Amino acid sequence: MKFQASIDIMPLPALLDPQGKAVSSNMKNIGLATIGNVRIGKHITLEVEAANQAEAEDQVRMACEKLLANQIMEQFEFRVEALEAVA
Amino acid sequence: MKFQASIDIMPLPALLDPQGKAVSSNMKNIGLATIGNVRIGKHITLEVEAANQAEAEDQVRMACEKLLANQIMEQFEFRVEALEAVA
Numbered sequence: 001m002k003f004q005a006s007i008d009i010m011p012l013p014a015l016l017d018p019q020g021k022a023v024s025s026n027m028k029n030i031g032l033a034t035i036g037n038v039r040i041g042k043h044i045t046l047e048v049e050a051a052n053q054a055e056a057e058d059q060v061r062m063a064c065e066k067l068l069a070n071q072i073m074e075q076f077e078f079r080v081e082a083l084e085a086v087a
Numbered sequence: 088m089k090f091q092a093s094i095d096i097m098p099l100p101a102l103l104d105p106q107g108k109a110v111s112s113n114m115k116n117i118g119l120a121t122i123g124n125v126r127i128g129k130h131i132t133l134e135v136e137a138a139n140q141a142e143a144e145d146q147v148r149m150a151c152e153k154l155l156a157n158q159i160m161e162q163f164e165f166r167v168e169a170l171e172a173v174a
Contacts, residue, residue, distance in 0.1 A: 008130045009130070020131075023131075023154065023155070024133075027150065027154070030153050030154055032149060032150050034135050034137060035133055035134070035136075035146060035147075035150055036133070036135075036136075037133060038132070038133040039133070040129060040130075040131050041129070041130045041131070042127060042129060042130060043095045043096070043128045043129055043130035044107075044126070044128070045125070045126050045128075046111075046124060046126070047122070048121050048122045048123075050121060059119060060122075062119060063119050066117050067110065067113065067114070067119075068110070
């Protein structure tokens with residue numbers, strides 16, 4: 001059974017996010033001074049083949065911990081949805 | 088009134104995503120051959136000061152179009168939530 005995972009990886013709240021800071025301070029240059037506190041991270045979508053939802057979530061968690069996120073500096077959250085049901 | 092926006096910016100489906108391809112092919116090296124079709128984009132959170140939800144959404148859309156997303160290569164979607172109510 002195929003599942004689609006959608007993962008958000010963001011810099012930890014305690015850490016500075018220089019890229020987000022730069023974007024924040026540029027918002028006023030394009031006439032959007034109402035926007036602030038911008039933080040920029042990664043959004044990842046992937047497909048995983050697994051027997052059930054719990055197994056798919058385990059695979060995605062492992063992928064995040066081993067490869068996708070740097071847990072010293074980033075936190076991740078994800079949701080997993082079934083793409084298609086088997087007959 | 089303050090709103091929190093959460094934006095996903097992803098490479099257009101028709102375009103190759105070399106970064107995602109590289110991650111896909113590395114999944115099997117860490118024992119996760121069940122994972123494939125990885126696509127990597129940006130996740131952005133920001134705060135916006137606006138009179139109401141519709142106005143906040145307009146500001147966020149403008150920020151995406153003018154600064155955050157490159158619409159030749161990327162598509163964006165976002166959701167806006169009220170952070171706090173005014174008395």
